[in-house]
Amino acid sequence: MNKADYCVKYNVSDDEISLSPSIxxxxxxxxxxxxxxxxxxxxxxxxxxxxxxxPYLHDAxxxxxxxxxxxxxxxxxxxxxxxxxxGLCKGWQAGIVVEKPEGGGIEYRVGTLMxxxxxxxxxxxxxxxxxxxxxxxxxxxxxxYQKMKEGSPTALWREKPATMxxxxxxxxxxxxxxxCELQALYCPEELLDEDVVxxxxxxxxxxxxxxxxxxxxxxVHSPKPEQxxxxxxxxxxxxxxxxxxxxxxxxxxxLVFRSAGLGKEPVLIAVKGNQGEEFARMRxxxxxxxxxxxxxxxxxxxxxxLVECQGARIFLVTGEIVPGAKADDAPGTQAxxxxxxxxxxxxxxxxxxxxxxxxxxxxxxxxxxxxxxxKEGDVGVALLVSDDPALAGIATGAVIQVxxxxxxxxxxxxGELLKYxxxxxxxxxxAEPVRKAS
Numbered sequence: 476m477n478k479a480d481y482c483v484k485y486n487v488s489d490d491e492i493s494l495s496p497s498i499x500x501x502x503x504x505x506x507x508x509x510x511x512x513x514x515x516x517x518x519x520x521x522x523x524x525x526x527x528x529x530p531y532l533h534d535a536x537x538x539x540x541x542x543x544x545x546x547x548x549x550x551x552x553x554x555x556x557x558x559x560x561x562g563l564c565k566g567w568q569a570g571i572v573v574e575k576p577e578g579g580g581i582e583y584r585v586g587t588l589m590x591x592x593x594x595x596x597x598x599x600x601x602x603x604x605x606x607x608x609x610x611x612x613x614x615x616x617x618x619x620y621q622k623m624k625e626g627s628p629t630a631l632w633r634e635k636p637a638t639m640x641x642x643x644x645x646x647x648x649x650x651x652x653x654x655c656e657l658q659a660l661y662c663p664e665e666l667l668d669e670d671v672v673x674x675x676x677x678x679x680x681x682x683x684x685x686x687x688x689x690x691x692x693x694x695v696h697s698p699k700p701e702q703x704x705x706x707x708x709x710x711x712x713x714x715x716x717x718x719x720x721x722x723x724x725x726x727x728x729x730l731v732f733r734s735a736g737l738g739k740e741p742v743l744i745a746v747k748g749n750q751g752e753e754f755a756r757m758r759x760x761x762x763x764x765x766x767x768x769x770x771x772x773x774x775x776x777x778x779x780x781l782v783e784c785q786g787a788r789i790f791l792v793t794g795e796i797v798p799g800a801k802a803d804d805a806p807g808t809q810a811x812x813x814x815x816x817x818x819x820x821x822x823x824x825x826x827x828x829x830x831x832x833x834x835x836x837x838x839x840x841x842x843x844x845x846x847x848x849x850k851e852g853d854v855g856v857a858l859l860v861s862d863d864p865a866l867a868g869i870a871t872g873a874v875i876q877v878x879x880x881x882x883x884x885x886x887x888x889x890g891e892l893l894k895y896x897x898x899x900x901x902x903x904x905x906a907e908p909v910r911k912a913s
Contacts, residue, residue, distance in 0.1 A: 481495055481496060481517065482494070482495040483495070483520050483521075483524055485524045485527070485756050486527075486756055486758060487527050487528070487529045489758075490529065492523070492524075492529055492530075492531070494519075494520045494523060494524075494530070495520075496513055496516035496517065496520070499511070499516045499519055499520065499530075499537055500516060503519075503530045503531075503535075503536060503537060504516075504536065504537040504538065504539065504545075505536060505537075505538055505539075506538045506539040506540045507539045507540060507541060508539060510539055510541070510542065511537065511539045511545055512545075515537065515539070515544070515545040516537070518547070519535070519537045519545075519547050522535070522547055522659060523535055526658070526659070526660060528549075528553070533550050533552075534549065534550065534553050535547060535548070535549050535550075535553075536548050536549075536550075536663075538663070546663075546666045547661075548661060548662060548663040548666060549660045549661060549662055550662070551642055551645075551646060551662055553660070554645070554646050554649045554650070554657060554660070554662070555567075555645075555649065557653065557656040557657060558602065558649050558652070558653055558656070558657075560834075561653055561656055561780075561834075562834035562835075562871040563604050563605050563606055563653075563871075564602070564603070564604060564605070564652075564653075565603035565604060565605050566603050567600060567601060567602045567603065567645065567648065567649070568585060568600065568601045569585070569598070569599065569600035569601075569641050569644055569645040569648075570583060570584045570585040570586050570587070570598070570599055570600075570641060571584055571586075571587055571589070571595060571597070571598050571599070571637045571640060571641055572584075572595075572596045572597040572598060572599055572614065573589060573593045573594065573595055573596060574593065574594040574596050575592075575593055576592035576593060581596065583599050586641075587637035587638050587641055588637075589637055595617055595636055595637055595640070596616065596617055597614060597615050597616040597617050597640060597644070598614070598615050598617075598637075598640035598641045598642075598643055598644035598645075599612070599613065599614045599615075599644050600612070600613050600641070600644040600645040600647070600648035600649075601648065602648045602649055602651075602652040602653075604652055605868075605870060606782075606870070607652075611648050611651050611652040612648060613644050613645075613647040613648035613651065614644065615640060615643050615644045615647065617636065617640050620639075620640060620643050620664060620665070621636065621639075621640070639664050642662065642664055643662070643664045643665055646661070646662045646664075646665065647665075654779070655725065655778075655779035655780055656780075710767055710768070710769050710793070711765075711767070711768050711769070711770075711790070712766060712767050712794070713764055713765075713766060714737065714764070714765050714768060714790075715762055715763070715764050715765075716735045716736060716737050716742070716744060716762070716763055716765060717735060717736040717760065717761065717762050717763075718733060718734075718735050718744070718757055718758070718759045718760070718761060718763060719733060719734030719735055719736070719759050719760075723759075723780050723781060723784075724755045724780065724781075725777055725778075725779040725780055725781040726751065726755075727775055727776075727777065729747055729748060729751075730745045730746070730747050730751065730775075730791075731745065731746050731747075731751030731752070731754055731755050732744070732745050732775070732777070732781055732789070733745075733746075733754065733755065734781065734784055734787075736848070737788075737790075740788070741784065741787055741831065741872070742787055742788045742789070742790060743775075743781065743784055743787050743788070743789045743790070744765070744768070744789075744790055744792060745771065745789055745790065745791045745792065746791075746792045746796075747791065747792075750792075754792075754796065757796070760856065761798070762798075762799060763796050763797060763798055763799070764796075764797045764798075764799065765790075765792055765794060765795075765796050765797075766794030766795045766796075766797065767792070767793045767794030767795075768790040768791060768792045768793055768794065769790065769791050769793055770788060770789065770790055770791075771789040771790065771791050775789060784872070827876060827877070827878050828849055828876070828877060828879060829849075829874055829875070829876055829877075830847040830848060830849050830857075830859065830874070830875060830877055831847060831848045831872060831873070831874050832845060832846075832847050832866075832869055832870070832871060832872065832873050832874075832875065833845065833846030833847055833848065833856065833871065834846070834871040835890070835892060836866070836867045837888075837889070837890070837892060838864075838867070839886050839887055839888070841862065842860055842861060842862055842886075843860075843861050843862075843863065843864055843866045843867045844858055844859070844860050844861075844886065844888070844892060845858070845859050845861075845866050845867060846858060846859075846892070846895060847859050856895055856898070857895055857898035857899070857900055858882075858888075858892060858895045858896070858898060858899045858900065859877065859879070859900055859902050860882045860886070860899055860900065860901050860902060861901075861902035861905065862902075863902070863905055865905070866902070866905065875905060876905075877900075877902050877903075877904070877905050878902070878903040878904040878905075879900035879901060879902055879903060880900065880901045880903055881899070881900060881901070882899035882900055882901035883899075886899070
């Protein structure tokens with residue numbers, strides 16, 4: 476393919492991102508942009524695609540000074556946002572390391588406050604994960620990261636040294652605590668030799684134009700004509716699954732694994748080879764028909780976002796993955812009927828159910844709102860609304876027993892929770908987790 480025609484498209488949440496070397500140089504880079512090489516632009520594009528970065532929302536920048544290699548830098552907000560959205564972060568602390576005057580010793584201080592006579596020596600940070608017994612800690616020295624020019628600190632490191640070194644420590648601790656979410660991502664203070672003010676991003680005009688229908692369907696498999704499923708031993712054919720969120724994807728060897736729902740059962744779907752990248756980008760929360768797949772009996776060790784799914788049944792795709800489901804198999808139709816039944820029952824009296832807790836939650840007023848999936852009744856994904864803040868602290872994938880009623884009141888929902896606003900259930904009582912989802 477001609478380099479001039481090189482363009483990559485991928486999805487971040489519900490947005491389609493289009494990147495080409497010319498777009499990167501003209502809209503997403505700063506410094507000596509005319510000296511950015513094709514190789515550097517392509518490396519930036521591939522990192523954005525692999526890590527699902529949206530450079531139009533300031534997630535990433537490409538910076539080039541003189542003949543030095545271009546650097547890919549990430550805004551600090553992305554680090555904290557991804558940690559918060561992981562569902563495993565319990566919070567963090569960060570501050571500075573100061574030397575007190577007159578032999579007063581070294582103090583690790585939260586925040587960036589310094590008193591007269593104190594000397595700044597470095598920064599520190601701790602990140603707490605729900606599944607770790609001890610926090611991840613990082614300590615960095617000022618002299619290692621402070622940028623100098625002609626023997627003096629550059630403007631930002633002269634005016635805000637405490638803020639800058641604290642940021643470096645926090646980013647390093649977050650990256651070590653969440654390696655899958657933050658792999659190969661660095662903030663400007665870690666890499667650049669000079670101060671840089673990240674530029675505002677302008678959306679290219681050509682990306683705002685309406686797309687022809689033919690272009691919208693590029694890369695989507697066309698459903699095969701309906702036919703009787705093959706009766707082949709050891710294989711499942713024409714199986715309808717609901718893919719999990721894109722964040723729950725992990726690569727092990729040459730296989731890409733992704734969480735999914737097969738009926739009421741949480742499972743893992745594996746795709747081999749070049750199809751894995753496309754599989755990882757497929758939109759979650761939607762139904763797909765897998766024309767053929769086989770169960771893998773070997774044990775796979777996960778170390779990233781799928782570690783909580785250890786032990787779930789794994790299926791290897793040997794056919795195609797087709798968006799949607801046949802009418803006679805449509806889980807959506809069954810789910811709507813069962814959902815109506817649950818709603819009707821919950822109007823009359825509290826109804827007990829087992830639910831699998833999702834990873835998205837928010838505090839709205841005095842209440843906690845969290846996504847879940849009903850294990851009984853095929854209701855599908857819904858929202859639980861509870862006065863008990865403990866709902867937010869239970870691990871993702873845990874199965875709990877709840878007594879619920881229909882929640883008719885309007886809530887100020889946002890983000891991922893908006894998708895499920897029509898399925899809200901008020902938690903009347905909540906039991907301890909009965910087990911983790913397998």
